[in-house]
Amino acid sequence: MGTVLGKSRAEKVSREVSLMASAASAFKSAPQQNKNGEGNTVPESGQGDDGAASKTENKENAARSNIQNGSTTPRKSPRKSVTNDTEVKAVTKIQSMVRGHQARQQRQKENEMATKIQKQFRKKQQKEKIEPQRRKSIKPEVKDSDEAESEALKKRHEERILRPRPWREDIPGMEENYEQLSKELQENFHAYQNEIDIVKWQSEQYIEQGVMSGTPLPRVLLISSNVPKGNYLLQVAKENPNIIVIQYNFQNGSYDDIIETVKQRLTEYKPECKARSICIYCMGTPGCLYLLYKRCCSSAKLKKGDEQDMVKFWKDMGTLMSKIPPISETIIHVMGCNILGQPTGEMLFQEIEELVKPNIVRLQAPLELSPSGKIMIETYFDFKKYKTWKTKRNTLTSVIDLES
Template identity: 30%
Template sequence: MTTISAAGWFDDGSKQDNGKTKRAAGKVSAAVSSRSREAAPKQKSPNIAVTSWGHGVVGCSKKTPCAGVVTSRGINKLVKPSTHKQVAASKYASYRQEMEKNRDLSSNEHQAAITIQRHLRGFQARQMKKREEEMATKIQRQYRRWKDSGSHDCDSSTIVSSDLSTDLSTGISEFADLQAEINKLNFSAESKFEELTLGDDCQTPRLVIIASNVPHARTLQRCVREDVLSTVYDFGDSTLPGLLRTIRTVLHEYKPGVKAKSVAFVCQGGPGYFYLLAGKVITSAKLSTNKAISKFWVAFGDIMSKINPDEAYVDFIGSYVAGNRQGEQLLQDLENLMQPNVVHTRSLLEQSPTGLLMLDTYFNIPSYKTWKMTRHSKMSLM
């Protein structure tokens, strides 16, 4: 009987093909390993689809998605993800909560405003009732005094009307004092704001406004000091709003937001009046009847600087407006129209010491005197 040794040789000494022996051994080992796999319990391997390492969505199957951290060693910290619908639902829920919170806040603010107004109206009603009771008590007391005195010469209605007029005048004066205090506080606040806006290195400029109907107006403009702004406006075709725009443009070109320290109007006129434009004579009566003129001077008050109100002047040169009582009243009315801005108006005699000092702030005095001597000549010497 022929047997096979461990070395793969037959006992009879004949050597067989080594390749066939190896193939047979391989078939035996494959059959053994297949039997072992069939005997072992089957484990499902997850169907993982990963595009890159890091955080991502890992699909274990089509029905049970899961998410986790994908590393070189596998999947860590598998957690159940939130789908797009869940994310949208959570965002919508947070949005609804925020909207409800804002609605509650606005509702609370509205309710607080209503409560404050209700308490204010109640306080005003109680104060009014208290005043009515005090007035009734005062009227009754004075009526009893008058009846007990035995003197019936005066009527009770006279006593009542006198008391009412006294209380009314007292209330009006108190309201006027309160309004003046409020205007003073507003003016102070606007002055501080103007200082902060311009800075410490900016100086408010002076401005000379010359009407074109003044003789040799361009020559007079060359007499203005170098540190003073100047402009010549068309006397015949300009309007009051156009004149305001011209003044604001000149100041804006100097520096945006700056206001005038003082302004001088060089125009024609006389005691008690002056002509700002053609057909626009300015008098005290015109200020009270013409709304366009009064509106111009109200707006002009905002052009004046509030930093140093003691130097805020509006000067009228070429026409001695303050030559009579009507002129003095006109200057006072102009100051009242420009309130709450503190602006002073004046029209001085040019030959007086104060008049020469006023001219020196705007003009070169020798050049101004030369212009004045030659202003009615046909040829200009300057």
């Protein structure tokens, strides 16, 4: 703003000076007046010589008076001195304004440079105060700006994680308390769930007692079709109406088919009837049962839960078992293989007992030559016929005389 005003003033003064110079040039070209203030006029006819003579006389008289007074230089005209003074004043004024304008511009440049230097210095000083460690850790190697920013963000994130948190450090062992509380909650939840299952099981027990009052509980004998000479095993079974004999298809059957068949036969015996015990006669190896073709039942598969239909089969089997006391007689027997020949067999039985809960069911597979094995055989089979069938089942003869 100051520069604009200075320029306008300089233009105004230069305009005034040009006007004064033009006036002075016009004044010089005009005819000069005499000392009395009368201008030189064109001499009339007859008086020209007398006027010229009077002028010369006046000049001579003025020169003599000057010599008498001690001055030899002629006096300057007052109007010419006035014009020179005004010109000098105008020139000096213009010069002062121009110099002032230049000084103001110089001061403005100096102020701008000073403010810029101060900003840079403050910025540098602030960086040194805030991130002294970061500046020390920076390697002299040249890196891209993106990499430097990513490293700075990572470092800030680590510092944020590791910074002290007094509102959490006041509570000792907070994480341990959380783990303990979660374990306690899980235990309480399982306890409540078990109590609910027990109440449900008791209510089903009372219903079954009312339905089966005065009726003996049946026993179910399941025989796999891949047992050698299994058709003769059907004849070996006891001729007792309380024993339900079922032979299922090993090659093309499924777990659901077995459960549906057992339910149907129990319903034929009596509606809403449950089995006192179930005997599964199938092939197998120590720790594994081959209930169906290419379907091995082991503890590892039951734990993983990959065989969902197998898990469902054992749970449904538990629902078919009776709840009427004595509960010790509610058993699932396994025959036809040495399932308990390895510890994995015991693990399999434990896994099945957990699956059938809340139904209380035990699994047994005693050796046939042991006393408990003899009792198991006599529960489902005619003991003499069973021994005959057992000795002749692997022979080449297709006909077995069970009466011999």
